[in-house]
Amino acid sequence: PLVSMNEFLPKAKANKFAVGQFNMNNLEFAQAIVEAAIQEKSPFIYGVSEGALKYMGIEFTVAIAEAAAKKSGLPIALHLDHGSSFEVAMKCIRAGFSSVMFDGSHYPLEENIRLTKEIVKAAHAMGVSVEGELGTIGGVEDDISVDEADAALAKPEEAIRFWEETGVDALAIAVGTAHGMYKGEPKIRFDIIREVAAKVPVPIVLHGGSGVPDDAIREAIQCGVGKINVNTENQIACTDKIREVLGKDSKVYDPRKYLGPAREAMIEVVAEKIRLFGSSNQA
Ligand code: G3H
Numbered sequence: 001p002l003v004s005m006n007e008f009l010p011k012a013k014a015n016k017f018a019v020g021q022f023n024m025n026n027l028e029f030a031q032a033i034v035e036a037a038i039q040e041k042s043p044f045i046y047g048v049s050e051g052a053l054k055y056m057g058i059e060f061t062v063a064i065a066e067a068a069a070k071k072s073g074l075p076i077a078l079h080l081d082h083g084s085s086f087e088v089a090m091k092c093i094r095a096g097f098s099s100v101m102f103d104g105s106h107y108p109l110e111e112n113i114r115l116t117k118e119i120v121k122a123a124h125a126m127g128v129s130v131e132g133e134l135g136t137i138g139g140v141e142d143d144i145s146v147d148e149a150d151a152a153l154a155k156p157e158e159a160i161r162f163w164e165e166t167g168v169d170a171l172a173i174a175v176g177t178a179h180g181m182y183k184g185e186p187k188i189r190f191d192i193i194r195e196v197a198a199k200v201p202v203p204i205v206l207h208g209g210s211g212v213p214d215d216a217i218r219e220a221i222q223c224g225v226g227k228i229n230v231n232t233e234n235q236i237a238c239t240d241k242i243r244e245v246l247g248k249d250s251k252v253y254d255p256r257k258y259l260g261p262a263r264e265a266m267i268e269v270v271a272e273k274i275r276l277f278g279s280s281n282q283a
């Protein structure tokens with residue numbers, strides 16, 4: 001069965017590794033992610049954005065994740081990514097999600113705390129884990145687009161207070177990464193991660209994991225990151241491979257002929273991330 005993130009996040013923080021959240025966009029993504037995790041014997045999180053939920057349909061999303069859990073025997077969390085309201089979070093939980101993120105980062109702090117608290121209360125009563133967010137992460141993800149100029153780093157004192165008052169199971173803070181690939185090197189504020197991680201018992205979540213250099217990922221984990229989100233790198237691997245296959249053969253018409261190789265390409269990406277995050281053999 002699908003499990004809450006609390007099945008593996010405390011261990012990740014204690015043993016300094018990170019569990020990957022890999023976003024599910026369709027069946028091939030879901031299959032590639034679980035296949036890589038089976039190879040690496042790793043727990044993982046299926047992230048599903050509201051946009052992806054609309055695209056796949058909630059019933060298919062849950063059924064696919066449950067099939068992956070059954071097939072693999074691995075601890076898998078099915079997690080709403082950047083949930084925008086109490087209603088969406090409850091809809092997901094009722095449908096079978098084992099974890100939800102509430103992204104109240106665009107609200108004033110007090111309002112973010114109040115709304116996040118309500119979700120934590122309801123979710124915890126049903127054994128579902130919750131991720132909250134503080135500070136604004138730049139870049140574009142689905143319908144969420146934040147200008148780099150509006151991206152704001154999390155303030156450590158606020159992040160600590162946010163955790164104390166909400167009791168979230170994982171804390172996403174803006175520390176300099178952005179959604180999507182980077183134009184230059186991201187400047188990650190390891191000092192902020194370290195300061196917050198020292199004062200809250202739950203792991204810090206790093207959003208915008210695509211395109212972050214391996215060394216920066218390793219250092220972030222040492223500082224207290226225990227969950228890392230990756231989507232764009234898989235999207236690029238998938239689309240690049242499809243382009244390559246279609247470019248080589250203008251007569252191909254069977255989708256399996258390009259979706260199969262695309263799925264293989266994503267297995268590679270995910271397996272490499274799992275090894276980098278140190279979660280191999282932690283299932
Ligand atoms: O919530 C999802 C992630 O933060 C994905 O970011 O597409 O830059 O890997 P990414």
Ligand code: ZN
Pocket residue numbers: 082141179207208229
């Ligand atoms: Zn994100």
